[in-house]
Amino acid sequence: MSASRLRLRIALGFAVVFALALGVLATVSVTYLRRESERRLDGRLSAVTRDVVTGVDRELEESPDSSIAFAAHEVVYEWPANGDAFVVLDSLGSQVTALDRDSTAAVVLAAAHSAGDSASFDVRHGAAQYRVIARTVTLAGTRRRTARRFTVLAFGSTQSIEEDVRVLGSALAVAAPLILLLSLGAGYLLSGRALAPVADLGQSIAGIAPTNLTERLAVSGSGDEVDRLAVEFNSLMSRLDDAQRQNRGFIREAAHQIRTPLTLVLGEAANVLEHPDADAAGLRAALQRVGGAAEQMRRRVDELFLLAEAQSGEPVRLEDDVELDGLVLDTTDLMRGRAASLGRQLAIGTADHLIVRANAALLREALLELIENGCRHGVAGGTVAVSAFHTADGARIAVRSSGDPFTLGARTGNGDRVGGLGLPIVRWIAEAHGGTLTIERAAADNVVVLTLPLSPSSTRLQA
DSSP: OOOOHHHHHHHHHHHHHHHHHHHHHHHHHHHHHHHHHHHHHHHHHHHHHHHHHHHHHHHHHHSTTOOHHHHHHHHHHHOOSSSOOEEEEOTTSOEEEEEOSSSOHHHHHHHHHHHTTOSEEEEEETTEEEEEEEEEEEEOOTTOSSOEEEEEEEEEEOHHHHHHHHHHHHHHHHHHHHHHHHHHHHHHHHHHHHTHHHHHHHHHHHTSOTTOTTOOOOOOSOOSHHHHHHHHHHHHHHHHHHHHHHHHHHHHHHHHHHHHHHHHHHHHHHHHHHOTTOOHHHHHHHHHHHHHHHHHHHHHHHHHHHHHHHHHTOOOOOOEEEEHHHHHHHHHHHHHHHHHHTTOEEEEEEEOOOEEEEOHHHHHHHHHHHHHHHHHHSOTTOEEEEEEEEETTEEEEEEEEESSOOOTTOBOTTSOBTTTTHHHHHHHHHHHTTOEEEEEEETTEEEEEEEEOOOHHHHHHHO
8 A cells, every 4th residue: 555645745744843843942952951051050159259258258257367368278278179169369359369270260360350340251261161250349347457358250161061062962963863753653643543534535425426416425513624524515516416407407498398399390291291292282381380380499499598508607798778668669579470470469568768787689588588478378369568667676677468377487287387488588687687577467467577777877867
């Protein structure tokens, strides 16, 4: 089994973060060790200066007439052999005595003259670095004739500090690669456990058949990333399922809408072929029926293309200023022949001068579909009235025809949609224009109303 590149990237990222954290920890540790060691050295040297001052003060109390040099020599003589080192200076800055096992006193004294009144300073002697703590005091007592002023310089090597820092740095340099390797391996193993739910999710997805889009992934309800991924995938499956059902419905609708005129064409063709001795009038009538069926198929194909466009979700461009009174006149004149062939009459009701911002071709198709719907489903010999007028809701186009009541998308007993595909398409056109399509019942008439928002120019005209 090959290594997972994703797990390797996660483990590498984990190791890099761990390395940065380790670097910060090492820096802090080394800095803390150095400062703490320096603080302890300074404390020890300060204690040496206090002890020297205390010893000199004690010697002067015992021998009031003694000099600072005598008292300081006595202190050096009595000092324990513990590695301490110091220099005692008189009030003029001259050395009176020193406890110095490494011959460093002369270098410290020279550095003290250069440092002036500094309480602490560093000095280098050969390859070694020394820390110096200076303390100047004035001693006075009841038995002493004059006050005594002197300075104590306590010093100590910082070599132990450097060695401690060097040992810690070496230990970190050796341990860091091992820790990083261990973190890389641990990160790879831990990432495998962390990604196990994702692997299970992948197996569940692989088990979903393309023909079974109703299946959903299990959601634990924990709200973590895997749960959110499962929720999003389920949402995607729902959308795909809806799209598949919509496509199947579209195919069924297309087959249903084309089947009737196609059956008529095939029937007429078969009838003519069975009667080759038919006269010209009979052939002409058959061709007219075939032509009517072909025209019906053409309209169905156009309607199907419009329906497919509506279901694709493509935005409709509203780039035309359409005058509704002119649109009513043009479409009514265009449909008079169609209405007469169906035994209907067309009439124009109210035709106000209104302007809407629209897609002129789609709006014209919508009104043609409304008139076609009124002619085909109105009562024989009835009148189909077309109107355009202004209301508080905006501009309205109304097609009124008598007949049985119906609703949008309703079907007859034999499965035919009332108005064919026309009304669903008109509803889509209305919604694409920011309007609505409604059906009202007035006495024994059906009134299909297309409501559209007015353009600013039409609104000013109405005002």
